[in-house]
Amino acid sequence: MNARPQKRTIPGAPIFDSDAARRGYALNKMCYTFNSKANRDEFVSDEVAYCKKFGLDEAQIKAITTRDVLALIRVGGGVYFLGKLAGGVLGLDMQDIGALQTGVTKEEFKAKLVAAGH
Amino acid sequence: MAKIVGILNTSHVPALGKAIHLNLQQDPYWKPFFDGFPPIHEWLDRVKPDIVVSCYNDHGLNFFLDKQPTFAIGTAPELVSADEGWGIPTMPSFPGQEDLAWHIRDSLIRDDFDMLTCQEMLVDHAFTLPMALLWPDQKWPVKSVPVCVNTVLFPLPSARRCFKLGEAIGRAIASFPEDAKVLVIGSGGLSHQLEGERAGFINKEFDLKFMDSMVSDPEWATQFSDLDLVEQTGNEGVELLNWLVARGTVPGPMKVVHSNFHIPISNTAAATMLLEPV
Numbered sequence: 001m002n003a004r005p006q007k008r009t010i011p012g013a014p015i016f017d018s019d020a021a022r023r024g025y026a027l028n029k030m031c032y033t034f035n036s037k038a039n040r041d042e043f044v045s046d047e048v049a050y051c052k053k054f055g056l057d058e059a060q061i062k063a064i065t066t067r068d069v070l071a072l073i074r075v076g077g078g079v080y081f082l083g084k085l086a087g088g089v090l091g092l093d094m095q096d097i098g099a100l101q102t103g104v105t106k107e108e109f110k111a112k113l114v115a116a117g118h
Numbered sequence: 119m120a121k122i123v124g125i126l127n128t129s130h131v132p133a134l135g136k137a138i139h140l141n142l143q144q145d146p147y148w149k150p151f152f153d154g155f156p157p158i159h160e161w162l163d164r165v166k167p168d169i170v171v172s173c174y175n176d177h178g179l180n181f182f183l184d185k186q187p188t189f190a191i192g193t194a195p196e197l198v199s200a201d202e203g204w205g206i207p208t209m210p211s212f213p214g215q216e217d218l219a220w221h222i223r224d225s226l227i228r229d230d231f232d233m234l235t236c237q238e239m240l241v242d243h244a245f246t247l248p249m250a251l252l253w254p255d256q257k258w259p260v261k262s263v264p265v266c267v268n269t270v271l272f273p274l275p276s277a278r279r280c281f282k283l284g285e286a287i288g289r290a291i292a293s294f295p296e297d298a299k300v301l302v303i304g305s306g307g308l309s310h311q312l313e314g315e316r317a318g319f320i321n322k323e324f325d326l327k328f329m330d331s332m333v334s335d336p337e338w339a340t341q342f343s344d345l346d347l348v349e350q351t352g353n354e355g356v357e358l359l360n361w362l363v364a365r366g367t368v369p370g371p372m373k374v375v376h377s378n379f380h381i382p383i384s385n386t387a388a389a390t391m392l393l394e395p396v
Contacts, residue, residue, distance in 0.1 A: 008345055010316075010345065010348055010349045011315075011316065012314045012315035012316025012317075012319075013311060013313075013314050013316050013319070013348050013349070013352070013353055014313060014314045014353075015272050015345070015348065015353075016270065016271060016272060017271070017272040017273070018271075018272075021183055021271055025183060028182075028183055029182070029183070029184075031178075031203075032178055032182045032183075034203040035178075035179060035200070035201055035202055035203040036201065036203075037201065040203070069313075070314070070315070073313055073314065078178075078183070078270060078271075079312050079313040079353065079354075080177040080178045080270060081178055082313075083132075083177070083203075083204055083312070084178065084202070084203030084204060087132075087203070087204045087205050088203035088204055088205050089203075091205075093133065093384070094133070094312055094384050094385045095384070095385070097312065097313075097317070098312070098317040098318045098385060101313065101314060101315060101317045102315060102317055102318065109318055112318050113318055113320065113381070113382035113385060114381070114382060116318075116320035116322060116381050116382065116387070117320075117322065117380070117381030117382060117387075
């Protein structure tokens with residue numbers, strides 16, 4: 001089989017494409033179950049056991065337990081599914097998540113958003 | 119005959135759901151966005167649409183990656199708001215307009231659009247929030263037809279394809295034999311990005327150009343690929359595809375009844391735009 005052509009990349013903007021969907025299926029499937037409160041509660045009661053129930057691999061489990069959002073994306077997490085984990089389970093809002101990914105404080109992240117309007 | 123009386127495009131930031139639930143419309147943070155709606159409420163009181171056709175994107179409520187359609191249409195009698203895991207309060211169910219939904223569905227498939235047909239359907243914030251913004255008492259005076267566009271898994275349907283889908287929906291509505299006044303909704307955008315090192319990206323200049331294009335040059339944005347749109351508007355800014363579907367339903371220039379643009383609501387350049395046929 002010939003090598004696939006190199007993908008177009010946009011710096012700082014990870015694309016949830018077919019490679020990510022294949023890599024992240026178990027992780028995203030687990031996050032999809034967070035549409036139900038009973039499942040959110042079960043995850044909170046034993047995070048690693050819940051991850052294993054869905055067949056997450058070590059890199060995915062580590063990204064979950066260390067709350068490493070950029071790593072969660074690298075191991076195939078789709079943002080809308082990760083949002084259920086971050087928002088519905090961990091109680092983070094999008095500015096918390098933005099700050100975590102960009103290495104600034106939440107207040108600095110919010111100030112950047114406001115500045116984009118000027 | 120059914121007639122499109124207007125197109126309402128609006129952002130659907132999830133945090134709006136909590137703001138509505140907590141009655142924060144006059145809070146200084148939220149007010150600049152909610153203030154875009156009283157003129158639209160006056161228009162709704164005057165025009166009284168009977169049916170909504172809402173073009174939106176599901177975020178992992180009705181669809182998961184096990185079965186991810188590019189385009190779907192809801193022919194269900196009841197469109198159900200449900201827990202989507204983001205902490206957004208649910209709303210009363212929405213009555214479906216089954217006759218029009220089946221008519222559009224049949225017409226689209228004959229018109230070469232391979233729609234997935236949903237006889238049961240859950241609708242997430244991208245469908246429910248625009249409805250709650252239009253009718254804050256949540257006593258829905260309309261029946262609805264949901265049209266769902268994949269913005270989850272790339273490649274996305276192209277902007278050109280989305281516009282053509284809108285044109286085909288417009289033809290289907292025009293051939294619906296019942297007298298009805300239809301409001302078409304385009305839900306989502308404008309520029310925002312939740313993930314990655316560029317999270318928080320907003321592009322005011324592009325958004326304003328895009329809003330201008332909605333009036334008299336609606337195919338302007340169809341020149342861009344999905345990745346072009348990510349580059350210009352952020353990963354989730356691609357939801358402007360729903361605006362393109364909606365805008366495609368009415369040929370030619372339109373008149374702005376009211377528009378509003380405010381940065382930021384959550385991570386988003388929040389925009390609202392009501393257009394009327396000329």
